[in-house]
Amino acid sequence: GAGGWSPLVSNKYQWLQIDLGERTEITAVATQGGYGSSDWVTSYLLMFSDSGRNWKQYRQEESIWAFSGNTNADSVVYYKLQHSIKARFLRFVPLDWNPNGRIGMRIEVYGCTYRSEVVGFDGKSCLIYTLNQKLLNALKDVISLKFKTMQSDGILLHREGKNGDHITLELTKGKLSLLMNLGDTKTHPSNAHINITLGINFTVDKHTHHFHAKGEFSYLDLDYEVFGGMPVPGKSGTLSRRNFHGCFENIYYNEVNIIDLARRH
Numbered sequence: 001g002a003g004g005w006s007p008l009v010s011n012k013y014q015w016l017q018i019d020l021g022e023r024t025e026i027t028a029v030a031t032q033g034g035y036g037s038s039d040w041v042t043s044y045l046l047m048f049s050d051s052g053r054n055w056k057q058y059r060q061e062e063s064i065w066a067f068s069g070n071t072n073a074d075s076v077v078y079y080k081l082q083h084s085i086k087a088r089f090l091r092f093v094p095l096d097w098n099p100n101g102r103i104g105m106r107i108e109v110y111g112c113t114y115r116s117e118v119v120g121f122d123g124k125s126c127l128i129y130t131l132n133q134k135l136l137n138a139l140k141d142v143i144s145l146k147f148k149t150m151q152s153d154g155i156l157l158h159r160e161g162k163n164g165d166h167i168t169l170e171l172t173k174g175k176l177s178l179l180m181n182l183g184d185t186k187t188h189p190s191n192a193h194i195n196i197t198l199g200i201n202f203t204v205d206k207h208t209h210h211f212h213a214k215g216e217f218s219y220l221d222l223d224y225e226v227f228g229g230m231p232v233p234g235k236s237g238t239l240s241r242r243n244f245h246g247c248f249e250n251i252y253y254n255e256v257n258i259i260d261l262a263r264r265h
Helices: 258-264
Strands: 016-032 041-049 077-097 106-113 118-122 127-130 143-149 154-160 166-172 175-181 200-204 207-211 224-227 245-253
Touching: 016 041, 077 106, 118 258, 127 258, 143 154, 154 245, 175 200, 245 258
Parallel strands: none
Antiparallel strands: 016 077, 016 106, 041 077, 118 245, 127 224, 143 245, 154 166, 154 224, 166 175, 200 207
């Protein structure tokens, strides 16, 4: 379209801030220069925030990533984000611009409303989900969640079956461990995340480790799943002292929203 944003002064203290009105999952951005002008930005940073006060910089893997911008006023430069941003506010911060013009930007943001379900745990509570045997798929189970913790130790997830099969995701001194028993009497520790096929994909902060568990069977025979703690053997309704203290966001088991399901029942 015509026009665009062009500040009165072109320096590295300028930014364009966008309020999306609600928390949104942003998947791509696109820029142009100012319409019919010599004003365009050749590189910029992308910042995001939920409050409009505390800001984070978009990162590609572990490095800070500056976006390459435009080389003229009219061509559209489109970027599909490698990992989406969940935020209400965005800031485009120009780093460099056409030396024969000024800062000038037209911007499009792509995404959709982000649905967030959050549940808190106080170290004495848990969420139990009984697995629906009709919906179980022995070839592949997918579990995903986000968490914030108040303590460096705690059990995030424990799944168990009547025959002794179990899998436990636990924080120990700030490090994640995945412990599992797949039909033998040994536990197999791993510093990796969950997906059960014939092997396991363990993903933390978009870094995935692939491995295979040794056991008598190629799948786990499980009856229920506990989030935030682990039952004490022989004591129904009692949880171990290593309960999780913090909150979970968007717990999904094979595309079932566990938090939403718990609230509706």
